[in-house]
Amino acid sequence: MGGERQVMMARRTRRRSIRLEAGSASHVGRIREVNQDYVASTDEVFVVADGMGGHRGGEVASAVATTEVIDGFTGPDRASLVRAVRQANRAVLERAAFDPDLAGMGTTLCALAVVDGSGGQGGPDALAVVNIGDSRVYRLDLDELVRVSDDHSLVADLVRAGELTSEEAAVHPQRNILTRALGIEVDPTIDSWEFPPACGDRFLLCSDGLFNELEDDRIAELLGDGPVQEVAGRLVSEAVAAGGHDNVTVLVVEVVEGPDRPLGGRPPIPEARLERSTGLVRSRRVDDDPRAILRTTIGSVAAVVATAILVLSLYARQGWFIGDDEGDVAVFRGRSGGILWFDPTFEEGGDLRLARLDDSTRAAIIETIPTGTLAEARLLIEGFRNNLRDTASSNG
Numbered sequence: 001m002g003g004e005r006q007v008m009m010a011r012r013t014r015r016r017s018i019r020l021e022a023g024s025a026s027h028v029g030r031i032r033e034v035n036q037d038y039v040a041s042t043d044e045v046f047v048v049a050d051g052m053g054g055h056r057g058g059e060v061a062s063a064v065a066t067t068e069v070i071d072g073f074t075g076p077d078r079a080s081l082v083r084a085v086r087q088a089n090r091a092v093l094e095r096a097a098f099d100p101d102l103a104g105m106g107t108t109l110c111a112l113a114v115v116d117g118s119g120g121q122g123g124p125d126a127l128a129v130v131n132i133g134d135s136r137v138y139r140l141d142l143d144e145l146v147r148v149s150d151d152h153s154l155v156a157d158l159v160r161a162g163e164l165t166s167e168e169a170a171v172h173p174q175r176n177i178l179t180r181a182l183g184i185e186v187d188p189t190i191d192s193w194e195f196p197p198a199c200g201d202r203f204l205l206c207s208d209g210l211f212n213e214l215e216d217d218r219i220a221e222l223l224g225d226g227p228v229q230e231v232a233g234r235l236v237s238e239a240v241a242a243g244g245h246d247n248v249t250v251l252v253v254e255v256v257e258g259p260d261r262p263l264g265g266r267p268p269i270p271e272a273r274l275e276r277s278t279g280l281v282r283s284r285r286v287d288d289d290p291r292a293i294l295r296t297t298i299g300s301v302a303a304v305v306a307t308a309i310l311v312l313s314l315y316a317r318q319g320w321f322i323g324d325d326e327g328d329v330a331v332f333r334g335r336s337g338g339i340l341w342f343d344p345t346f347e348e349g350g351d352l353r354l355a356r357l358d359d360s361t362r363a364a365i366i367e368t369i370p371t372g373t374l375a376e377a378r379l380l381i382e383g384f385r386n387n388l389r390d391t392a393s394s395n396g
């Protein structure tokens with residue numbers, strides 16, 4: 001089941017002391033018209049993504065991100081898995097920057113991979129998990145379902161801050177608002193974990209369409225019962241039968257060869273490592289005002305602008321630019337600063353004051369923002385205007 005939204009590939013890169021087997025299933029559900037989830041795996045890396053964004057944005061974002069991680073992860077260690085996720089983020093941003101239909105698309109992503117333990121120093125094989133967004137990774141410990149990943153959502157922040165119980169969060173009307181995702185900012189914080197595998201371990205990677213429909217106890221029962229592919233199919237069909245309000249996707253992974261389980265139970269899941277490309281982020285920032293996090297991450301035009309600058313300068317399509325025209329946001333034709341005899345010419349503007357914009361957007365405009373076309377410049381300016389409205393309404 002699931003058809004073209006799931007891809008299984010065989011690719012063996014190096015000899016490992018552990019071997020994993022996986023089964024997956026994906027379903028559009030009973031309400032949505034399009035399946036924006038995506039699942040793919042090789043012998044060594046297993047990925048689930050849940051896309052968002054209008055038109056065809058969501059399905060493109062999840063497919064692009066998943067494919068990037070599958071192709072980009074060449075091992076050997078946890079850091080290379082995190083790098084592959086970063087590359088996936090860039091790929092989503094680049095696609096969005098060049099296609100107005102895809103503007104604003106994003107995706108969650110969680111992945112599990114076999115890696116060299118302890119930073120690739122030739123340590124024993126380990127499992128690495130990465131996560132951004134609110135898809136989840138679970139491990140089945142005996143009959144108990146243990147969450148590996150933390151959700152990056154508004155309600156999860158409120159639960160961690162002690163302002164909401166997990167029962168309240170599970171039915172909260174705003175539970176789909178994410179605080180982190182791929183395709184939103186240039187350098188997102190990515191959570192990762194590393195732990196030793198044991199033969200018989202079962203992991204579940206899934207989109208929120210599963211755990212919003214089924215209780216943990218039921219997921220645990222189904223997860224432990226039968227071969228992985230059958231389990232995947234049953235989890236999905238039961239979630240669809242229970243309501244199917246969203247796309248449902250699961251990837252069940254079992255360690256079929258590896259060290260024996262330690263007697264006396266598994267050690268607990270370690271704390272996540274939170275990092276950006278600029279370094280480790282130590283605190284979880286649960287004390288921050290969640291609305292502030294939302295404003296800086298969701299629909300952050302400044303970040304999109306920064307990426308647009310990066311992408312567009314890479315491709316050197318600098319026929320137009322957005323700049324400052326005596327305090328107004330304006331579009332100019334030509335290159336900022338002019339090239340020899342060719343000075344930029346004012347094209348349009350005068351209906352948006354620079355002073356109304358936030359500091360980083362204003363700074364980017366004063367620096368000038370090159371764009372490939374006039375339409376692209378207009379789109380970005382439209383984005384600044386929408387962001388003003390969003391900020392105003394979320395303050396109100």
Ligand code: MN
Binds near residue numbers: 050247
């Ligand atoms: Mn979903």
